[in-house]
Amino acid sequence: MTTPGQEQLKQRLRLFAADRGGNLATMSAFMAPLALALAAIAIDGGSLYNEKRQVQALADISAIAGAAHIDRAEEAVLASLRDNRLGPLTVLGPGYDPLTPAAGQNLVTIETGRYEADGSTPAGQRFQPGGSDTNAVRVTIARDGARHFGEILAGQPRIAVASVASATPRAAISIGSRLARLEGGVLNSLLGALTGNEIGLTVMDYEALVDADVSLFGFLDALATELDLQAGTYEDLLDAEVVLADVTAAAAATGQSSPGLRAALARYDTDAASRLSVPLSHVLHLGQAAYLGIGQGAGAFDATVGVMEFILASLVAANGANQLAVDLGATVPGLATARVTVVIGEPMQDSVWFALGERGTMVRTAQLRARIDIDIGGSGVLSGLAIRLPVYVEMAQAEAELKRVTCTDGKVSSAQVTIDARPGIASLTLGQATPAAFADTTRPPVFGKARIVDTPLIKVDGSARAEVANRAPTRLQFSAADIRAGRIKTVATTDVTTSLAASLIGDLDVTVSIVGLDLGLSGAVRSALATTLTAATPAIDSLLADVLAVLGVRLGEADIMVTGVTCGRAVLVQ
Template identity: 45%
Template structure:
């Protein structure tokens, strides 16, 4: 017993004994610690890859899965399987392997602080501007795999890309007639304009940066706006717009000279720029901040649209005498009534997919006089043309960069022209500005001579209710190309189409005996001979107003696919 008591009391070699006894336990805990640290780093790596995959996928939602798979492959995730859906962790891969799974969902993300974070991304909603990527894989245990199964590691990330485009609906002046433009713009602005054709040519060729225009407006008018929206809230006159354009760089000397003439003209009615331009989310940016896509805008279009908008209060009628400016006509007078523009739909927008632009409802009465043959028919033949134009619409459908780079930029805009009704008739001129009802129409008084009175009526409708997709490439956008949607209802001359449906009636000395064939042929011949001049007048007037009969002209002024950012 003594040796045993001595051994128990002996303290020599106790550390070695304790080490030998505790080493297995310490090694086991060390193994678990190494595994835990390894799993933590693996989770971080997986989350990092999920973030990168979401950013890449959001830059091209139409090919989101392919973009995400490419990122995973580049980061060493081989043999990836695409998950079929669901949010739970799968029990195993379909083939029982350790291959990682990826689940990619596209949808719409709304950056609204009033919406709970978990509800801002809606799977499958349109427009698709965001992508959620979820990666599920088996974690790696270096030591503990013998004691417990390897856990699933899951990482999810949501990225959003705000693709935007600046576009407008209307028509760029394909042909310019200085006299007609002067008369019509004088009527719109309530002033007397005397611009030459060279002045209009210079303005039509001048495209300015929208950013430069807004910054010039803020500086020139001494505005203290903190955002672009505050600049757009500022009421301006046509003269203010012209003065602002004068201070924008890059304009030719002839364009500046023309703007100088316009700066002192124009009505005193002020219109907020917001009714003309909408910047969407970019409106919250501080002035001088670059706008997405760096949109350009035409100087003549901007001035014309502002003049048009200033007159578009639903109660104002514009009258312009432009007969002397049209060869082949004795006289021509235009009466124009413009309805209120649709609420929330300005002429020009810079907004994400789904945005609309619309033209205002317009009524136009063009009264022309043609030289008569004399005799019973007298020396004048009158032709009143009444036009009603419903609003044309354009909708931004898609902005994409298929390769992820700006050179592959593509924009799709769908458009449809407004329904148009053309008549040879005499409408109630006092009711033109009342857009709540149709004006009364009477047969047109074509000839009013002492012994002969000739009346007539004709009606042609133009409609195309279908949306037509227009595709713009990067080259189209840089060239500010105009693309057109038109109806096939009328394929030739507008006036000829009306004259072919014209029904004439004559009253000779109050007898009402009908129109002799000789007089009928004479009147028809006079009207047909004046068709080219009347057609030219209609085209110029409508183009100046930014509308085209039976057509919708769309232009993309700038676009960007946006920069993908993580949002969840």
């Protein structure tokens, strides 16, 4: 049995349990330590996030500085970090783990390498450190993060960030002959054959064309206007249907055209030229610039093209897989007559004469064969007789590859362009091949002896062959001054045309057949033949050089020109 005191105590306890007054203060007292801990974690987390963003921004800025000055990337990165007051720096070599504790230090790793924007490669593998052909910089920064409240609970944090920036410099390159002066008769005959109509260029017209360089994108914008193509990209323009008359009209409409140039270009405005389709994609390759909208190219890249070279490259591309025949008559001094037949091999789809791009960009000349039938008046015992020389020329594609573009201080004035040029294999043959074998550029023709002299009394058969086989590429370096001056560099410095022609004549294998009594005539025929051919060698050299120059090639040589360069803007890629 309970006492009155016990009952009173129970009553008071029941009243206390039922009383709700002061609960908030009680709960606050119990929760205050947890709330303070959570607040400390939140404040520290926000502070660390903001600190990491600041360090990431410094890594981004320094990586961009390094990519813009790729040849002295480490110096540029460290200067950027110091200018932005990151604090004391410790530069580490590649392979160091940035998460390794190093109290109070800013650990920086600077790596140069190659970045390829290839969508098929995982993002983390697109930057490959090392190598000599660098275009990107990766900067990694690690440092101690600051905890203001929670260091006792969670320890000292580490901040590690990385940034990759790339700058892709580009150059515009072309391959072929920067034409020297040609005789008007030979030039007009060859151009007439290529266009399908008679061309009457004067010496002044020719010089105006040869001396004229126009802005590449200024020309393309004018061409788009000629085609009434005001929207779209330059890639759309290269795929459009273009005829030679559009090309010449666009060249005349560019800002750099002169009255003399416009007059010379007007010579091409013929019915045949208007119908001659020019596959621009076989002549020009614009790389990433092809995706720019029409009208935007000039602001992105400053490059020029030679008007004469562009027209000739267009004509060669338009006549791909066609056979041209030109009768030069007696227009070549020293030769009685000369007839030229040319077969232009169909180039591959990416075998362009002019290209704008980065490392790996290729330009090529077209593969071709030419047969030159030459008549020479004999001398000595051959006086009054015609000596006929069927000379075959075969040129494989000469090519040039853009290997490297560097800008030491990120400016065009310090640009250096490296190109590997490989001259085409050239051969001259004096002999006889069937027309079908000559026209088939997929296989070498088989030659036999040619009938050089054919009279009832004297018959002379002969054959000879000479070859230039420059198989290894030659490295060419173009400075900014070379580019500004429009300098052409040739992979061979000797006059191979003369040496080939002389070799051809000197190695001639001759068979003399004389009807009736010989009376020592065989020796006299050989002597007279040697004298006549030796005297004709300069004229043959000149004719060969002129024919091939119009087609943009030279025997065993490749002429390379860099017509523009941009150092590229350094951008973040990772």
